Structure formats: C-alpha cells, structure tokens
Amino acid sequence: MKHDKIERNLGLLMVLTMLAISVGGLVEIVPLFFIKDTVETVKTADGKEMIRPYTPLELRGRDIYIREGCYTCHSQMIRPFRDEALRYGHYSLAAESKYDHPFQWGSKRTGPDLARVGGKYSNDWHVQHLIAPRSMVPESVMPNYPWLMSPLDTSDIADRMSALRITGVPYSKGEAEYRQNVQTFGEEVAKMLRIEDAEANLRAQAVSGNYDNNPNDITEMDALVAYLQVLGTMVDFSKFDDDYFVQFR
Amino acid sequence: MSDNASKNTTGHVWDEDLAELTNPLPNWWLWAFYITIIFSVVYWIIYPAWPMGKSFTKGMGNTITYVNNKGETKTTHWNMRAKLMKETNEAVAAQKPWFDKVAATPFEEISKNAELMQFVQSAGKTLFSENCAACHMAGGQGKLGLAPNLVDDSWIFGGTYEKIQETITIGRHGIMPPKGGSQINDEQIAQVANYVLSLSGEPHDAEAAKAGDAIFHGEGMCAACHGPDAKGIPEMGSANLTDKIWLWADVPGAPDQVAKVKAVSEVITNGLSRGKMPAWGGRLSPEQIKVLTVYVHDTLGGGK
Numbered sequence: 296m297k298h299d300k301i302e303r304n305l306g307l308l309m310v311l312t313m314l315a316i317s318v319g320g321l322v323e324i325v326p327l328f329f330i331k332d333t334v335e336t337v338k339t340a341d342g343k344e345m346i347r348p349y350t351p352l353e354l355r356g357r358d359i360y361i362r363e364g365c366y367t368c369h370s371q372m373i374r375p376f377r378d379e380a381l382r383y384g385h386y387s388l389a390a391e392s393k394y395d396h397p398f399q400w401g402s403k404r405t406g407p408d409l410a411r412v413g414g415k416y417s418n419d420w421h422v423q424h425l426i427a428p429r430s431m432v433p434e435s436v437m438p439n440y441p442w443l444m445s446p447l448d449t450s451d452i453a454d455r456m457s458a459l460r461i462t463g464v465p466y467s468k469g470e471a472e473y474r475q476n477v478q479t480f481g482e483e484v485a486k487m488l489r490i491e492d493a494e495a496n497l498r499a500q501a502v503s504g505n506y507d508n509n510p511n512d513i514t515e516m517d518a519l520v521a522y523l524q525v526l527g528t529m530v531d532f533s534k535f536d537d538d539y540f541v542q543f544r
Numbered sequence: 545m546s547d548n549a550s551k552n553t554t555g556h557v558w559d560e561d562l563a564e565l566t567n568p569l570p571n572w573w574l575w576a577f578y579i580t581i582i583f584s585v586v587y588w589i590i591y592p593a594w595p596m597g598k599s600f601t602k603g604m605g606n607t608i609t610y611v612n613n614k615g616e617t618k619t620t621h622w623n624m625r626a627k628l629m630k631e632t633n634e635a636v637a638a639q640k641p642w643f644d645k646v647a648a649t650p651f652e653e654i655s656k657n658a659e660l661m662q663f664v665q666s667a668g669k670t671l672f673s674e675n676c677a678a679c680h681m682a683g684g685q686g687k688l689g690l691a692p693n694l695v696d697d698s699w700i701f702g703g704t705y706e707k708i709q710e711t712i713t714i715g716r717h718g719i720m721p722p723k724g725g726s727q728i729n730d731e732q733i734a735q736v737a738n739y740v741l742s743l744s745g746e747p748h749d750a751e752a753a754k755a756g757d758a759i760f761h762g763e764g765m766c767a768a769c770h771g772p773d774a775k776g777i778p779e780m781g782s783a784n785l786t787d788k789i790w791l792w793a794d795v796p797g798a799p800d801q802v803a804k805v806k807a808v809s810e811v812i813t814n815g816l817s818r819g820k821m822p823a824w825g826g827r828l829s830p831e832q833i834k835v836l837t838v839y840v841h842d843t844l845g846g847g848k
Contacts, residue, residue: 322595325595326595326600329595329597329598330595330598330599330600331598374624375624375625375627375628376624376628377628377631377632377635380628380632382674384827386625386628414822414823414826414827415675415822415827416678416679416822417679417818417820417821417822418820419690419818419819419820420678420679420690423690424678431678431679431687431690432678508817508818533826536612536613536614537612537613537629538610538612538613538618538625538626538629540625541618541620541623541625541626541629542620543625544623544624544625544626
C-alpha cells in the first residue's frame with residue numbers, strides 16, 4: 296500500500312504534510328496581495344492620506360502596550376456587527392492597521408475593544424485608570440500598572456523606527472523620502488516621521504502633551520496614553536458617505 | 545477480539561498482542577463528512593469565496609439592498625459591511641419614530657410626556673453606562689478628583705437643558721492657573737484657604753480668613769474667576785466655593801481643620817487643569833446627545 300510507505304518514512308511524511316498545509320495558506324493569503332481593494336483608500340479632499348504611521352511617542356507607547364501584554368485582554372478590531380457598532384463605533388478598516396507590525400487585532404476580550412478608545416476619556420482618566428483600575432471601575436479585573444510612571448528610555452527610538460522602515464512603514468531617512476512624505480501626508484505629519492528628528496520629536500510631543508499630568512518627567516505613561524488617545528481617531532468618518540467602505544468588500 | 549485481530553488489523557503487533565484495527569468508518573460518520581463537502585460547495589457558490597486574479601467570486605443569487613445616508617438605494621454582492629448597513633437601516637427605522645419625536649419636541653415638553661420619558665430613560669441609561677459612567681459613575685454621582693456629581697442641584701457650567709447639551713456636545717475644560725495666576729506666598733495661600741473654608745461653614749481660623757478675604761478680592765485675583773460672591777461663573781467653569789460640594793480639594797475626607805486647610809491650599813498652589821470633560825459631538829449623534837441631555841437633567845435630576 297502506498298500510504299504505508301508515507302507513514303513509515305518520517306522525512307517524506309513531514310514534507311508532504313507541510314505541502315498539504317501550505318495549500319491553505321497560499322489560497323487564503325497570496326490573493327490578498329493582488330486584490331487591490333483589500334486595504335481601503337482613505338484620503339482627505341485634497342488627496343492626503345488620513346492614516347499615518349505613529350509619531351515617535353505613540354510608537355513607544357505601542358511598544359509598551361505590547362510589552363505589558365495588554366493584548367491578552369483587549370482586542371483592537373471592531374467587527375461589522377450591529378452590537379459592536381453601537382458599543383464601539385465604526386467598524387475597523389484594514390487600512391487602519393496597515394502600519395501596525397504586528398497588528399493588535401486580537402480575539403480575546405476580557406476587557407472592552409480599544410480600537411476607538413482615542414478621545415473617549417481624558418488623559419487624566421487613563422493615568423488614574425492604568426495606575427489603579429479599581430479606583431475608577433470598582434468591579435474591574437484589570438491589573439494595576441503603577442510602574443508606568445517611571446522615566447521613559449527615549450534613546451533607541453530611531454532604531455525602532457528604522458526597523459519598521461524596513462518592513463515598509465514610511466518613516467523617512469534623508470531629504471528625498473521626507474519630500475515624498477510631505478506629498479503623501481502633508482508637512483506637519485511628514486516632520487514627525489523623520490528618523491533624524493525622532494528623539495527630539497518624541498520629547499517635544501511628551502512635553503507639550505503632558506499626558507501623565509507630570510510636567511517634569513517624560514514617563515512611560517506619557518507614551519502609552521499618547522498611543523491610547525490616537526487609537527481609531529485618524530479617519531474622519533464624517534467626510535465619507537456611510538456606505539463608502541462597502542465597495543471595498 | 546483475537547478473531548478480529550487476525551482479520552482486520554494493520555498487521556503491526558506491539559508488546560506481544562497489541563494490534564491496530566482497520567475496521568471501516570461508521571456510516572453516519574462517513575455521511576456527515578460527505579455532507580460537509582457538499583455544504584462547502586453550495587457555500588462557495590452562494591457566498592463570496594474564491595480568489596480570481598485581482599478579484600474574487602462574489603456569490604450567486606445572493607445580493608443585499610440597502611439605503612445609504614444620501615437616500616440612494618444600492619444593491620451589492622453579499623458582504624458583512626453591506627449587511628450591517630441593511631441591519632442598521634432596519635434598526636434605525638424601528639427607533640426612528642422615537643428619535644424623531646425627541647428631536648422635534650422642545651426640551652420642556654419631553655419631560656411632561658410619559659411615553660417619551662420612558663424612551664429617554666431606557667436609551668439614556670444605555671448611552672450613559674457606555675460613555676459617561678467611567679467618570680461620572682453609574683448613578684451619575686461623580687467622584688472626587690475626577691468628575692462632578694450630576695445628580696445634585698449644583699452646576700459648574702449651568703444646569704439648563706441648553707447648557708447641558710452644550711457641555712456634552714463640545715466638552716469642557718475648566719482651568720485654574722497655579723495660585724490663580726497671582727504671586728501670593730505660602731502664608732497668604734493658607735489665609736485665603738481659610739477664607740474659602742469659612743464660606744461653606746467649614747472649620748477655619750477666623751483671623752486668617754479675614755486676611756484671606758482681602759487677598760481673595762484683591763492681590764490673589766480669585767474674585768476675577770470665582771466672582772466677588774465666590775459663587776463661581778458658569779462661563780468659566782469656576783467652582784462655587786460657598787457650597788459644601790468639593791470636586792478637587794478633599795475637604796470632606798480631611799479629618800480636622802489643619803488637614804482641610806492643607807487640602808485647599810494644595811489646590812490653590814498647584815492650580816487645576818485635570819478636569820477635562822471630553823467632547824461627544826463627534827462620537828454621538830445630535831439625537832443621542834439630546835436624549836442624554838434630558839436623561840441628565842430629568843432622570844438623574846437636579847436641572848436648574
């Protein structure tokens with residue numbers, strides 16, 4: 296029997312198993328690179344991209360979000376169901392996580408979805424809530440994160456951005472890339488994406504934003520709250536018909 | 545067992561008498577398997593499924609028709625986003641008469657209409673729990689150091705329907721600079737703190753309060769924002785300092801006069817900028833905000 300041969304030959308079995316499994320991957324993943332509509336077009340009236348890469352401070356916040364494992368309890372993916380739309384707002388777009396490496400969609404919701412938490416609460420609320428969730432929501436099971444009030448290491452931010460640049464996030468090195476970003480995102484955003492100015496930009500945003508209500512230090516809290524406050528706020532849905540994003544599916 | 549083994553086994557024998565049967569699969573199992581295959585073929589035909597070059601099969605005989613916010617009727621292949629549009633249309637249509645009625649009825653009339661109030665109470669409660677309770681707490685009682693009480697009769701920004709509606713739509717951010725922007729020293733701060741405590745009948749040092757009175761209305765510049773009567777100015781969101789309601793200085797929690805003076809002095813020394821009420825105009829529809837306004841004014845109570 297042929298099957299016998301496969302089962303008795305470990306190397307062959309492994310190769311064939313791998314081939315069989317990769318068919319599923321190839322059929323599901325590869326076409327997404329060719330189907331143009333997968334990632335929606337989200338532009339302002341004057342042709343600028345609404346969705347931009349994170350600023351240096353927000354990016355540091357995102358890294359802390361991942362370090363602390365917030366994704367083990369929080370998803371960032373509002374699915375196109377009515378109950379989710381009512382509770383969390385507009386469904387998430389593929390385009391909204393195009394600069395996320397890795398994306399934070401998740402599927403475990405011990406806490407609420409955070410895809411559109413930006414602007415929902417004040418900075419002060421987030422700070423108090425992260426330090427001691429039960430002081431704000433008595434029945435919460437979210438852990439305390441008091442150590443987020445410690446100073447933020449800003450020295451390696453340029454390296455972090457350079458790494459993401461390799462994966463295709465348009466953080467710019469040099470004038471040519473910067474000018475390209477000015478065209479794509481506008482000057483204000485493009486300035487924030489310059490790897491040369493990363494640390495200075497990070498510090499400036501933390502100082503002017505003062506997210507942690509502590510004007511003297513730049514803390515991890517500054518970064519994390521800046522990140523939470525930008526989540527889901529880049530697309531201005533009022534600029535589109537309410538069915539504009541249907542055509543991309 | 546041994547009979548079986550001699551007939552239908554794989555031929556391997558382990559540990560002297562352990563063999564593996566090769567009986568055919570049960571029929572019910574086999575048929576369930578065939579049915580799932582047939583199901584998937586039917587599914588591929590009806591629903592969007594197979595990638596084809598730059599596009600994909602859109603599903604046959606399975607379209608969704610919905611109306612968008614411009615009133616255009618559109619028909620498209622089955623997909624979750626269109627389905628959501630359609631379901632939202634239907635749900636909105638069911639709630640629309642109610643929201644329309646709320647939108648068309650003047651505030652004062654809504655509270656007199658029992659039927660409308662019932663709608664406001666249930667819709668308002670849901671909206672409040674999801675969006676407001678995190679700061680104002682589930683019953684609207686607020687929390688010291690975080691967000692004001694919405695149940696009482698005291699309003700920082702004004703308690704009329706119109707003012708509450710404005711508060712919710714555009715948000716609020718009352719700011720007090722350190723020392724009220726003046727140059728008063730620590731001793732003067734303690735004096736003015738004593739004066740502030742005297743206004744609401746809290747324990748205080750009468751002599752210091754007298755000196756504080758002069759500072760409040762003079763050098764300290766407090767009266768400019770809190771008003772000469774210290775009752776607060778709604779346009780600025782400055783606190784009424786003559787009532788027993790404290791939002792930032794933990795006067796009620798302080799055990800004695802010294803601690804109370806310290807609590808108030810700290811607020812004066814550091815100033816305030818933490819009290820930020822987010823703007824909801826971009827998140828909630830005008831109708832939802834109107835429902836919330838009536839909910840805050842009439843259900844939570846204390847409109848003035």
